[in-house]
Amino acid sequence: MLTAKQNQLLLFIQERLASSGVSPSFDEMKDALGLKSKSGVHRLINALEERGFIRRMANRARAIEILKTPDNAAPQRGGDNVVSAPFGQAKTPSAPSAAGDDSFEIPLHGKIAAGTPIEALENRDSFVSIPGAMMGRGDCYALEVSGDSMVEMGILDGDTVVIESVNTARDGEVVVALVDREEATLKTLRRNGQFVELVPANRDYQTQVLEADRVQVQGRLVGLLRQYH
Known part of the structure; x- marks a missing residue:
């Protein structure tokens, strides 16, 4: 189960990938969620990755892949x-x-x-x-x-x-x-x-x-x- 902020961030990343093919920057995520600092974004990204909702591409800036959403298939990795x-x-x-x-x-x-x-x-x-x-x-x-x-x-x-x-x-x-x-x-x-x-x-x-x-x-x-x- 995701928190409201985690779910909001996941949807924002998904929408940005669908519209532009490029994941948003941490600054864009911070502004979209109304957070005060990028450290809050970093924590949310870590939580989503550990729960198997996203995967960050190694050695590629701003490269995030959506693995699942809360209402679809089972996790592809543990949480x-x-x-x-x-x-x-x-x-x-x-x-x-x-x-x-x-x-x-x-x-x-x-x-x-x-x-x-x-x-x-x-x-x-x-x-x-x-x-x-x-x-x-x-x-x-x-x-x-x-x-x-x-x-x-x-x-x-x-x-x-x-x-x-x-x-x-x-x-x-x-x-x-x-x-x-x-x-x-x-x-x-x-x-x-x-x-x-x-x-x-x-x-x-x-x-x-x-x-x-x-x-x-x-x-x-x-x-x-x-x-x-």
């Missing part, structure tokens, strides 16, 4: 490991569940709707059983991973990650980060002065460097579940 679930404080049982003496049930949330406050999206109708050893020290919840931006850490598209609800994290920890209160992503956190780096584990993707006040830590990775079919 941004944007966590496909709302997340927030979720209380875990105080005792093991019926799933087993050493198992706990934690909420498995549904897909996140971009731009909607997280607290309004919590869905506790679904649960997943996890080993007690996988529990963090605080409240935990589960998220379904969408995309391939963390594959080099063994986090694959379709995996279920177990997240401990925290609002701070140490450098080098894999966190659920909320960017500009609308875009959730699973990345390794690094701090660099007044900036925060969200680092993918896939050499095809670029590190996002953002002002610290634009990033909110929503949790840290404490476990991973995978089903084999």
Whole structure:
């Protein structure tokens, strides 16, 4: 699911390619979307590329190819490991569940709707059983991973990650980060002065460097579940 700005930019690029055959410049994108700086455009372009909607041509200036639009075929590549679930404080049982003496049930949330406050999206109708050893020290919840931006850490598209609800994290920890209160992503956190780096584990993707006040830590990775079919 795209944010409103991501969708707006994708449509603008598509229209410009259809009319002139040349993708718009960053300045033109900035003006079309009413953004204050080109850094906002850069972030949107990265998000669209990681989600498989566009591809930038190597060694060619202003060369962008549209791979898909939100209402057509499935992705041609994985996405941004944007966590496909709302997340927030979720209380875990105080005792093991019926799933087993050493198992706990934690909420498995549904897909996140971009731009909607997280607290309004919590869905506790679904649960997943996890080993007690996988529990963090605080409240935990589960998220379904969408995309391939963390594959080099063994986090694959379709995996279920177990997240401990925290609002701070140490450098080098894999966190659920909320960017500009609308875009959730699973990345390794690094701090660099007044900036925060969200680092993918896939050499095809670029590190996002953002002002610290634009990033909110929503949790840290404490476990991973995978089903084999």
